Amino acid sequence: MTFALHGIPVSKGIAIGKAVLISRAAIEVSHHLIDSGKEEAEAKKLLDAFDQVRLELDQLRQGLPKDAPPEMAAFLDVHGMILADPALAEKPIKLIRTQRLNAAWALTTELNDLLEQFAEIEDSYLKERANDIRQVAERVIKTLNAQQDSLTPSDFLPTSDIGVESIIVAHDIAPHDMLRFKEHAFTGFITDLGGKTSHTAIVARSMEIPAVVGVRHASEMIRHGDWLVLDGERGVVVVAPDEQLLAEYRELQTQILKEARKLQQLKHAKTETADRVEIELFANIELPEDAIQAVKLGAVGVGLFRSEFLFMDRKQALPDEEKQYQEYRRVVDLMHGLPVNIRTIDVGADKALGGGRDISQTGTSPLGLRAIRWSLTEPEVFLTQLRAILRASAHGQARIMIPMLAHAKEIDETLRLIEKAKQQLHQRGKAFNPNIQVGAMIEIPAAALVLPLFINRFDFLSIGTNDLIQYTLAIDRADHAVAHLYDPLHPAILNLLANIIDQAKRANVPVAVCGEMAGDSALTRLLLALGLTDFSMHFNQLLLVKREVLSANVGLLRARVPRVLRAYEPEEQAKALERLLS
Template identity: 55%
Template sequence: MASFTLHGIPVSRGISIGRAHLLTPAVLDVQHYLVPEERIEAEVKRLQDAIAEVHKELQHLWTELPKDAPTELGAFIDVHVLILSDPMISEAPLDIIRSRHYNAEWALVTQIDELSAQFDEIEDSYLRERKADIQQVAERVLKVLLGTAQLKHPIQESLGEEFKPQMIVVAHDISPADMLAFRDGSFSGFVTDVGGQNSHTAIVARSLDIPAAVGMSQASRLIEQDDWVIIDGDAGVVICNPSQLVLEQYRARQALQVKARKKLQKLKKTPAITKDGTAITLLANIELPEDCAGAMEQGAQGVGLFRSEFLFMGRGHHMPSEDEQFEQYKKAVVAMKGRPVVIRTLDIGADKPLDHVEHNALNPALGLRAIRYCLSEPQIFLTQLRAILRASAFGKVRILIPMLAHAFEIDQSLAMIEQAKAQLRDMRVKFDPAIEIGAMIEIPAAALALPMFVKRMDFLSIGTNDLIQYTLAIDRVDYEVAHLYTPLHPAVLQLIAMTISAGKKAGIDVAVCGEMAGDAKLTRLLLGMGLREFSMHPSQLLQVKQEILNSDLEAVTAQTRKIMRSMEPDAIAEALEALQAM
């Protein structure tokens, strides 16, 4: 097949080489991992056994039908038996396991997706509706398969270093909740048609330290299943079906990058101290308690942002209970062994909706999201606050409130925290009565009204992703305007510097927990602004630490002042380059 190149937006550095996996929503509902050669036939048998089990179930249903049951019920079961016996269901997924090394669940869903697409093209409405029957039969088989899975990823967890899956996700788009499906490391790169520098696909790709390119427009249509793909994450380029020469060149570059990353690992236990002896705090951003292990491994001094909304997503209409939330928060607090854990209250809306919440706002990014949603749903908010407070009895916890802009929002939030405390006192439940409360500075109005915040709050955390989005009036998920999104716009830099300065003057901590904190190219700029607390994904910690260790604060601060005085993009870029070369 002819080679071709696509150009998009570079969002996560590095090079990835692998086979394309075209993603459809149904595939996300099951586990996906690659099966090593020696386990292929065992996996084939697992699917065959599941199909045989469903045959028995259907037979039992037939024999148990009451005598007065409608004849349609029997016919319905007969149709399902026929579908289950069809080679397209009973044989084709087995071929997928053998040829692509997919696990049984994934192979079945992949086949069902292909069949469903064929049924969608049928003109006859009756035959087209039979797609639902096929999906129902597949669901029965999946239930049996899921019951036989002993671990989350039984095969994947047993693999050694010599078996490294090299599969690249190609999709139109991937939602934040769906991105959680890729945390196991089954994939080595992401390519999406849409998205920008700070879309959630981009953020998660960077956090997983996986090369990615977004805003590719037609990638999911042009790239075919199992095509060889190279992602050049540094350039935002995707090469499909490369020549052998190009493949060898990129493999050589990839090997050099792997070597450089191994070198960084030596900095894990080195304190983050500048050349002139100033200690910098490096914290981790996490989505789930399980991320704490990676944070500790990379030498994080605490959790600067626990995105609690990921506990609420992908659950249908079922909200996590207070006890369930408490257990998750407690797990993170205990895992961090006395280090601080900043838990951000529920931040949903815009590109992170909950399944049971209607999304009818004309512009969700400007609608009922984050603290606005929480204040409109006081029982949900109180439940979460009680769970967080209960976890504070087990270690150092701080509460972070997102998207505050008005004094009354701050006051109502603080009042609800006091109400949650009173409820726990009445129940004689322990918590930290002196727990610190912080505000996210991510709306320009908040950055321009800082006295209102420093007067009421114990600490501030700058959410640069939304701050840039709202300051520049750019939807960070929209690839058509993504090229206009930049952290180096003079207005953005001024708002960040103002916030850091106001916090310093008031004697309260200020952190940056947005993507800027994890971008090593911007580390010295933030240091020069006076930032002393960075929070990022664990995978970014060592690169940022390396920049800190090589920085002289006095020289960095002087060069940063030049950048802050400039309003011209070219001059800012040139001064930033000089800052990097120091």
């Protein structure tokens, strides 16, 4: 029987093939008390399992093929760091010694506690990092249980099906397993869990393989060997499609492949509209290695480097100045003189960072202590990051970008600390760019409404549409009950964007959009109509947006935008947008 499942599209394209079902393999942990006197032997058993898994990951890291996505090495490094952190084993060993729990039971107890803490996190990117800890712990438990952890096509499909295009279906996929799957050229990925920043999403995009994540219960409803159609454009998975539907999707698949080949021809084309308006396309990156692909696809710089990945390890101490400097410099070097906007750490509400440091006691609200608000409560941590960014600026166009500013006193205190960081480096004789550019993210309605405050104090602005939409419409994007109300085309949003862009342009202050709107090619013409000339997006969206730019006529679009901005009734707005985008 044919039926469809829906999820989150994270990597575009069409995949057709048989389901390779990898069950979650919920680990059966034996719960028993060890005999008195055998506590140390059990503790050694746990530590030996950690060592064995660390060795396996080291071997995987060293054996990475040259064409492996750069994100793969970074993920393996993160897992290696988690394994190397003695704090992860401290509580289980204490449970072994004091309560005589067996090793697997003790580790599972700690894992459950950690996952409960991560479940309270609001920030979707950091929340998904709980998968890192879970995957590492499960790998250790598998080792303790002496379970086989080798995955090859013959384990999944009958011999007669080897060579048939196959689509992975799993509850979740660890990065080290993604590497194995890459070796066997699977054509798509479907997972029960995940979001746009999950491992599967990031690696699938870097491999340019269609993927749909967050397809609830997919691994339970899809049977091993079922024929599937994975529509990475709409986030749809069709199970057991009939011949007519298969034929239609195969034709669509052929068209998409042709379009993809055409897109590659645009890499070196000058980015300007049909009426010769020059547009700049920047890349958003989360890992330093992302810069390699950004340059290959023609990005003119990094519009947003999320520095949070350096601070994600909840067990280890916060990264020191030298560690941060080396990572920031690596991005600057990889961009070969192009600008790199390094956003200072943006963490939210009740999160704990390195060493279990509590960030806030204000609860889990996205309106709590986060981003610059938190940084200003931790001036030494903030100064350490500022010094690291400043040192990286000696090697290229590193720039500082501050998130979630709203008040004049926040701006003034931030700028004061930047000057203090400069003085500290000067006293130490460290090189840096004394004229480093400092920018602000406009992502709070209050900031948009008092924009002159920002224009007078900053070198550039970047509109974070994800949060601007969330806060303007009073919608918690992490709350599924209201997520459907998240609307980038709401008249209030469009008028805010138009006003921000217009004021910045008139003041001759560079302004970009770095939220998801910038990478949505369906909205490119609208943003051009609003006057935007600087876009920042995930690097794999660059060519799609560039194609829209090349065929657009900004003069015509600008003439049609007033009608859109005056439209408040849904029907009236829909007609105005249709006329604008036609």
